[in-house]
Amino acid sequence: MTEQINIFVNARFLCEPITGIQRWARETLFALDLLIEDGTIDGSKYKIILLSPTMPSDMPKYLHLSLSVRGLLRSHLWEQIELPFLARGFLVNFKNTAPMFKKNMSMQIMDLQPFARSDTHSKAFNAIYKTIIPRAARSAKIITCLSGNTVREIEKHLGISKDKCVITESGHEHILRFESDDSVLSEHSLDKGKYLLAVSSLNPNKNFAAILRAMKLAKVDNKLIIAGGTNPRIFRDQGVEKMPDDAVYVGRVSDERLRSLYENALGFVYPSFYEGWGLPPGEAMLLGCPVISSNTSSLPQVCGDAVLYCDPADDQSIADQITKLCGDAELRNKLMIDGIAQSQKFTWRKVALNVWRSIEKTCRE
Numbered sequence: 474m475t476e477q478i479n480i481f482v483n484a485r486f487l488c489e490p491i492t493g494i495q496r497w498a499r500e501t502l503f504a505l506d507l508l509i510e511d512g513t514i515d516g517s518k519y520k521i522i523l524l525s526p527t528m529p530s531d532m533p534k535y536l537h538l539s540l541s542v543r544g545l546l547r548s549h550l551w552e553q554i555e556l557p558f559l560a561r562g563f564l565v566n567f568k569n570t571a572p573m574f575k576k577n578m579s580m581q582i583m584d585l586q587p588f589a590r591s592d593t594h595s596k597a598f599n600a601i602y603k604t605i606i607p608r609a610a611r612s613a614k615i616i617t618c619l620s621g622n623t624v625r626e627i628e629k630h631l632g633i634s635k636d637k638c639v640i641t642e643s644g645h646e647h648i649l650r651f652e653s654d655d656s657v658l659s660e661h662s663l664d665k666g667k668y669l670l671a672v673s674s675l676n677p678n679k680n681f682a683a684i685l686r687a688m689k690l691a692k693v694d695n696k697l698i699i700a701g702g703t704n705p706r707i708f709r710d711q712g713v714e715k716m717p718d719d720a721v722y723v724g725r726v727s728d729e730r731l732r733s734l735y736e737n738a739l740g741f742v743y744p745s746f747y748e749g750w751g752l753p754p755g756e757a758m759l760l761g762c763p764v765i766s767s768n769t770s771s772l773p774q775v776c777g778d779a780v781l782y783c784d785p786a787d788d789q790s791i792a793d794q795i796t797k798l799c800g801d802a803e804l805r806n807k808l809m810i811d812g813i814a815q816s817q818k819f820t821w822r823k824v825a826l827n828v829w830r831s832i833e834k835t836c837r838e
Contacts, residue, residue: 481560484523498567504825509537526551573608580613584749588630593678619750620771644821645755654729668696670738675702690792744785758812779811
């Protein structure tokens with residue numbers, strides 16, 4: 474009997490709040506676990522071990538993946554100093570960061586926002602990521618990334634050949650696991666099919682202030698519901714001193730409430746300036762919610778021909794698409810049908826297969 478090959482996963486993300494990056498990493502692990510269960514990954518040959526600096530507060534239950542909590546340091550220090558010695562074998566990194574000087578590893582680059590949109594983050598954040606990402610990316614044997622746009626960004630900003638990159642894409646069907654909780658509608662006095670929805674973190678890159686300005690230009694009677702994030706002061710940083718009467722900020726919501734908001738919205742508005750993928754429009758489409766999306770970065774890959782596109786830098790462009798969507802029931806029905814079909818092209822199983830094939834190929838070399 475041959476000895477199992479250990480594949481280590483940098484699981485620091487399991488100890489962090491769930492945003493898009495953590496969602497992608499968690500769902501990919503779930504899908505990898507199922508690939509072992511159905512025999513696609515030979516569990517007798519490979520053992521996947523998750524390494525974390527602390528015990529996650531909501532540790533997922535896996536069938537075949539084991540967790541090892543090790544180390545004395547935390548955060549980036551743990552990742553850069555202790556992790557390379559703890560991972561005595563091939564290391565898989567699922568975030569934008571990885572050890573800078575370990576070579577036997579893969580690195581997931583979600584996006585290169587610190588390079589492409591440095592104005593949306595603090596100087597400290599940019600300094601850390603502009604130090605770690607290039608060095609780690611050059612050390613890694615392979616770079617996995619979500620979209621073709623990110624591959625082009627890697628070539629442009631890091632000077633690394635696309636031949637080193639593997640596109641993994643993303644899935645959306647996780648949203649179907651959660652039972653819809655309509656209590657969020659009654660709590661905020663929302664009528665089904667009468668409001669527009671915007672969902673994401675409150676990072677200025679997400680461009681929420683432009684939606685508020687566009688709603689005034691569109692002169693529609695619908696409310697705008699903004700969900701996500703925990704710091705509404707960011708609105709003031711974007712020039713919004715007071716939320717208008719037709720806009721409601723509901724903050725971070727549970728997945729069950731989020732599903733209800735998607736399913737009962739007239740439409741979903743996502744004028745983000747820059748994305749490595751774009752989970753929210755994919756979730757919205759899968760749940761039959763018509764989408765208005767930016768025409769930038771990776772979003773055309775995610776949304777295909779199934780959405781209305783806008784220029785995120787042009788308030789009137791966003792307003793025109795809001796007016797068009799709100800005023801045309803036949804168009805909304807078409808977008809609903811096309812959106813479901815488009816979102817179903819991307820699944821977590823496909824993501825896990827793309828990730829695993831890159832790992833297995835690299836381990837054989």
